[in-house]
Amino acid sequence: xxxxxxxxxxxxxxxxxxxxxxxxxxxxxxxxxxxxxxxxxxxxxxxxxxxxxxxxxxxxxxxxxxxxxxxxxxxxxxxxxxxxxxxxxxxxxxxxxxxxxxxxxxxxxxxxxxxxxxxxxxxxxxxxxxxxxxxxxxxxxxxxxxxxxxxxxxxxxxxxxxxxxxxxxxxxxxxxxxxxxxxxxxxxxxxxxxxxxxxxxxxxxxxxxxxxxxxxxxxxxxxxx
Amino acid sequence: xxxxxxxxxxxxxxxxxxxxxxxxxxxxxxxxxxxxxxxxxxxxxxxxxxxxxxxxxxxxxxxxxxxxxxxxxxxxxxxxxxxxxxxxxxxxxxxxxxxxxxxxxxxxxxxxxxxxxxxxxxxxxxxxxxxxxxxxxxxxxxxxxxxxxxxxxxxxxxxxxxxxxxxxxxxxxxxxxxxxxxxxxxxxxxxxxxxxxxxxxxxxxxxxxxxxxxxxxxxxxxxx
Numbered sequence: 045x046x047x048x049x050x051x052x053x054x055x056x057x058x059x060x061x062x063x064x065x066x067x068x069x070x071x072x073x074x075x076x077x078x079x080x081x082x083x084x085x086x087x088x089x090x091x092x093x094x095x096x097x098x099x100x101x102x103x104x105x106x107x108x109x110x111x112x113x114x115x116x117x118x119x120x121x122x123x124x125x126x127x128x129x130x131x132x133x134x135x136x137x138x139x140x141x142x143x144x145x146x147x148x149x150x151x152x153x154x155x156x157x158x159x160x161x162x163x164x165x166x167x168x169x170x171x172x173x174x175x176x177x178x179x180x181x182x183x184x185x186x187x188x189x190x191x192x193x194x195x196x197x198x199x200x201x202x203x204x205x206x207x208x209x210x211x212x213x214x215x216x217x218x219x220x221x222x223x224x225x226x227x228x229x230x231x232x233x234x235x236x237x238x239x240x241x242x243x244x245x246x247x248x249x250x251x252x253x254x255x256x257x258x259x260x261x262x263x264x265x266x267x268x269x
Numbered sequence: 270x271x272x273x274x275x276x277x278x279x280x281x282x283x284x285x286x287x288x289x290x291x292x293x294x295x296x297x298x299x300x301x302x303x304x305x306x307x308x309x310x311x312x313x314x315x316x317x318x319x320x321x322x323x324x325x326x327x328x329x330x331x332x333x334x335x336x337x338x339x340x341x342x343x344x345x346x347x348x349x350x351x352x353x354x355x356x357x358x359x360x361x362x363x364x365x366x367x368x369x370x371x372x373x374x375x376x377x378x379x380x381x382x383x384x385x386x387x388x389x390x391x392x393x394x395x396x397x398x399x400x401x402x403x404x405x406x407x408x409x410x411x412x413x414x415x416x417x418x419x420x421x422x423x424x425x426x427x428x429x430x431x432x433x434x435x436x437x438x439x440x441x442x443x444x445x446x447x448x449x450x451x452x453x454x455x456x457x458x459x460x461x462x463x464x465x466x467x468x469x470x471x472x473x474x475x476x477x478x479x480x481x482x483x484x485x486x487x488x489x490x491x492x493x
Contacts, residue, residue: 108486164442167438171424191417191421206448206449206452
């Protein structure tokens, strides 16, 4: 118990430090002014969400291969945590876009593809609610998760090739783009803090799923008896 | 070699089942016709407007129709209790998928080609001079829809609320097909038509990626 509290406190301190760095250490953007600072939350959440979905994909593969329930637990936990971070991306995006672009939402490639990504994992969770038997649920959702993750680059590619309004990638983008070095450092620190938060959430959610599964087994045995 | 002969035999079975009743084809054709007519109420289909919107509408209609058409693909086997027999009859379960997805591609393609003249007349679009390119796009997109759709219908057939679940699984996953085929079709309906090789290549890549995924993971979809 105390270990959990300690870990949570550490993550809280990290997040606080990241927030402080985003507001007071990173210099103000020459063109956008203050509002750009939401980037540290927005982009860091996007990367963290993708990391979570990648973990989900690996867990899905391992489940299909090994058939141990723990990979199923990890898969569903990672999908849920990834959805939460992606939801942050989808909310902070419009908050930034409204003052800068003058509109809340536009069907630009990255918005749209992030939204499709979010929907794919919502469907993954919906699918899980519609299959009763635990082993079957684990296998079917793992397979769908694999297909969904394979689809992600295709979704991003297709939408990005054919229309664009989102700011061009500033990190790993074309030459001439890029952030101030201090901004970079703050961004990577924010990402690190977010990853710590993700790990914490993932751990707790995994434990919950393990307990839920145990309870389910006990209930089934009771019903059978 | 057994994969080819097994697939051939199963494909024959799929085609016989369908052409005996033609249920799937007639319902899908009527469904798409209804959608095409209903769409015309939501905007004014003048020639210029049509060039901009029609390709998107066409592909949306095809995609929705496909999500209904692929429904019975595995459901029929399950309801008739023939899935185990099917699995026992082939050495490689990939043959089952290969036969089903070939049949589905064929059904989709037939429906699309049958409806193309209606679409061309109602939305005032010249299709004759770009017909061969349209057939290529229809083929690649239908193949992609069938590959992913056949795999997903094997998933949805094993769940509750399957009729609602399949479109849910299929539509977001097929976004790339919708985007690419709409863009290619749009450039074919342009005042000075041109072929978007980028889009055609993209569709081919999509088909290849999902065919590989199905080949790798297909057998797990049919586990008892």
